[in-house]
Amino acid sequence: MKSLWGGFTAGLLALMLGTGAFGSAAKADDALAKVKAAGELKVGTETQFAPFDFIDAGDHVGLNVDVFNEIGKELGVKIVWEDLPWESVLPGLDAGKFDIVAGPATITKARMEHYRFTVPIADATCAILKAAGDKSIQKPEDIAGKAVGAGKASSQMDQLKAYAATLKNVDIREYVDNSTAYADLAAGRIAGVANSLPNIAYVAQQRPDTFAVVEPPFGQKSYFGYVGRKDDDHKSLMDAIDQALVKMKHDGRLAALEKKWFGLVFDTPDTVPTPNF
Structure with a gap:
């Protein structure tokens, strides 16, 4: 009787892990699944960082707006912005107020210990x-x-x-x-x-x-990237955003937007490089 009950409970547990309650809970915790279910990607930023993010005649514009519009198309979701002072943006990400930070932020060793960066989107020297x-x-x-x-x-x-x-x-x-x-x-x-x-x-x-x-710049060679959470639940979302950005690099969309906002195109890698500082 004990072996029959053990077999029944083992089978039930396997079913729950595979397709039942436990599986649904795990899926619900996945950031990409949540974003797609909600139909929106929440993005935190500071709109005082032209030409990435700024207010022009009352409208939020800049490279980030254009880039995230393209990311939204790739993911099939709407982009929802939240504007905060820069010193409040990363704490807001930590608190789960939004899914990713546009910023962008300079990729540094210290930041990479706590956050996951997207592939570089611009020079940050x-x-x-x-x-x-x-x-x-x-x-x-x-x-x-x-x-x-x-x-x-x-x-x-x-x-x-x-x-x-x-x-x-x-x-x-x-x-x-x-x-x-x-x-x-x-x-x-x-x-x-x-x-x-x-x-x-x-x-x-x-x-x-x-x-x-x-000229010349005084800083060490560095890059800008968008900032996301580093935990396992957010890996799928950050992977999807990286894939969208790399696709935009290769099909020319990112270069066209850089040309629009900076008058030049940046030579950036397709992966996050080891920071110089």
Whole structure:
């Protein structure tokens, strides 16, 4: 009788694991299955990071908007955006407020310990934006003795601090958003803003009478990627997003969007490289 009962319970357990209650629960926990069931992908970002994410005439626009629209088409879901200050975006992802962070964020060793990044979508090497006509800054090391700003809790701030430590008397200012930093630079309250080369190149292109890029970039070669959770439940979702991005690279859609927003196309790998820092 005991062996018959044991065989019955073993068979029942196998059925539940394969197609019954346990199997359904496991499937329900899968992030990709949840996204597709809901018909929407929730994306957290900060809309103060032109040309990736910004507000123009009341509309949310930028490279990220266009890229995620294409990702939504590939996954068959609608994109739902949530705008937060940058220092709140990654904690929001940790808390499960959204499925992925657009940002994008610089791929670093420290971040990769906690998050999973998508394949790179743009160059992220850090450089300095200065006031147009400021002849006192001809190269990055000329920021010595000057006030320079960068985004609070950003990789660019970390790189600026590390670089400033090799110079003398750099007055580092932290900003909640880049728009405020650019406004202070235009007003002469600071001498430069450290940000990724794509961002400051876009700003200088939009306002050539006000801003100029200091070349070459001072930061180590780095890349931007979108940020997702690293747990097993989110692997299928991140895999699907990676597949969509690689497909967009190979069919030319990503290059066309980069050209639209930056005026150039980035040479980025199809896999996440080992970060330099």
